[in-house]
Amino acid sequence: MKRKSLLYVLITCLMVSLLATACSSDNKQNASTAPANGDEKVKLVVWIWETAKDGLDLNMEAFNAKYPNIEVEFQTMKSTDLYSKYLITSNTGDTVPDIITVESTNLSQIVKIDSLLDITSRVEPYKDKMSAYKWEDATKDDKVYAMPWDSGPVVMFYRNDLFAQAGLPTDPDEVAQKIQTWDDYYEAAKLIKEKTGAMMYGDSKTNSSNRMFESMMWQRGLWYFDDEGNVAIDSPEIKESADFLIKMQNEGLVFDARANSDQWGNGIRDGKIATVVGGSWHDAIIENQYSPADKGKWSVAMMPKWSKDDKYTGANQGGANLAINKKSKHPEEAWNFIEFMLGSEDSQVKMMAEAGLFPAMLVNNDASLDEKSAYFNDQAIRKVYSQSLANTYPLAYTSDFPMANKLMTDVWAKVFLNHVSSEKALQEMADELRSKTKRN
């Protein structure tokens, strides 16, 4: 009897393994269809999110004309879903997708899982054509794994009508002159609050996205981690920036809503927020999503800097990249696609002009930079973006950015809810970050 039951166990195991192999061989068959024969069509699968796809769509016609034998299928999803799905893909060794879109904020993390194709030699001609900072997160052990797409040069969007009411200048050049440093920004905030009742910017005390704070760190070359990868959030310089933002909050100069939330958008719509210090892509959000009725009321200037002597003034917020799956069956065609879309100035300029994706590529002498925006008071806003981009500190987000960003949100909550000192809150964050990331 004992032997019999052993037999059944064996049979069950056999059936399980049969089932398992049946499944996996199925997968392989699906994946190995469409070999790349000379005149046969090659199909590339690109994982992307909707707004980014809108940019590529503008160039699809030209791409199809140049590469008639490459067919491109876009599969759209949320960026966070894309990363977790790709992680699973890389685990199972799937050949699909061929190309993925990755935000710079998450790029280093994705590069670290070792499933992207090394494109070091292919990107060589583009090394100097792109903003230097973009390569940092795409590189691991001197090998490059992604091609930069767009940037989010940080600028200051401001309500010129509120500025006028507060007796501040409204012309972008004069504003840039008047608000050179963050202290100037603070003084302007007090004036605006007093004269108009509007808040200077929107940020949540307990659920901050940290965008403003990160831009302030970035422009000074400071970050959660230093150049050697050690945790640096407890440095005195960073505490200065944090204390500045705490002062703004404590003096009631900030609209309490997480940046880019609906609540924040309503504040923009109702004219309760005077400035947005953020990536260039905010132009489309302000113009189309939150404040379409306020044509002519917004202008753009460079963001304030910490001290007048600082070399860099700009920072970056977001921006995407394209990368190739190491297991892709068509790496050549995938690279053709990426090179066509991101390596050519024509494609990049088109995406900038029509989809609001400001290129990581340094396009300085193009007429589209001088094009005036009707919504933004007939200002050549892209001129400001390119100026900001050229002055952006070459900094990397690094692989533990998502974790650091989340912990930083708690630092503000500790300061504002539990009245912990900024020094202690930052120190606690540094300790936690060190123990979790095993950094120094």
Add this chain to the structure above:
Amino acid sequence: MKTPKWNKQMLFAPYLYISPYFILFFVFSLYPILYSFYISLTDWNGSGEKVIIGFDNYIQLFGDKTFWLSLWNSSLIFLMYVPLMLFLGLIFASILNSNWMVGKGFFRMALFVPNFVSVVAVSFVFILLLNTQDGLVNSILRNIGLIDSPIPWLESPWWARISVAMMVLYRWLGYNMLLLLTGLQNISKDLYEAAYVDGATKLKSFFYITIPLVKKMLLFCTVLSTIGTFSLFTEPFILTQGGPLNSTMTPVLMLYIESFQNFNFGYASSIAVCFFILMMAISLLQMRIFDDKE
């Protein structure tokens, strides 16, 4: 007249018939559980090399304040909504079970609808309603003069827990009411008639007949709610992202953040294993209590 062949079939057949369940169980439950136990002993970023590090993940986990806080949060949220939910569920069930009630089918459905509406959609509606600056709830409370300054529904630790608890209550009230209703319908009408004849009031028969006889069902609902509360995910994930200050962090949300946001799959698996053991212990404990009542 049993031939050897028939004997063999007799032996085989039952196992063959029950095999589909076991195959599915092995492939989709047992193997993943054992595999995640293996991963919990490694340092793994979700792809590439797994480095075996023994029980380091567990040592780190037991020293992780967030993990203990997540268990504490779940217990608090449980206390905030389960008693209220069972109380309301029982009252609604009694009303729907009474003879004088009209439109029973409609109300039964109306209460049950929140349970099968997409949680994600409901969460977004709750975000709009609970918006501090201009949400509907604060506007109403302010207009009828109950509050002077807006309540930070999602921005302070206690209110955030209450908001999550209320949303869970909204979602599961109807479901628990239905369970209790089936319990009520099993109670023989004779008992109430006898009590009536003996001169008991409606209230008395509710406390001395209804409640003792649905006790078993109440316990069953509590067991389900315990597991449900500890594995809460979608509500806090969308409403608060586990914040502020991790006050709405639950073990499953923490597991998700560690795995799919921080790519610490080893650490996340150790959370999964501890969570599994904890849930098993709680379920066994509750089943023991459950048995004693029989």
